[in-house]
Amino acid sequence: MLRKHDLLALLQALEQAGLSVVLLKGGALAYTHYPEPHLRARVDTDIFIDSADIRQ
Numbered sequence: 001m002l003r004k005h006d007l008l009a010l011l012q013a014l015e016q017a018g019l020s021v022v023l024l025k026g027g028a029l030a031y032t033h034y035p036e037p038h039l040r041a042r043v044d045t046d047i048f049i050d051s052a053d054i055r056q
Contacts, residue, residue, distance in 0.1 A: 003037075004037060010047075011023070014049070020053060021049050022048040023047055024047060025046045026042035026044075026046070027046060027047075
């Protein structure tokens with residue numbers, strides 16, 4: 001549960017900052033292809049931020 005809470009907080013903060021982000025790989029799969037996110041083993045979370053937004 002902590003991971004989901006932290007991930008949502010991060011994504012919301014990035015969105016509020018006006019950044020467009022995409023959740024990649026295991027983090028995205030955990031919430032879209034598994035009955036419960038904890039069933040997808042992962043140790044990190046990968047996100048894509050458009051290079052045009054990096055300096056914000």
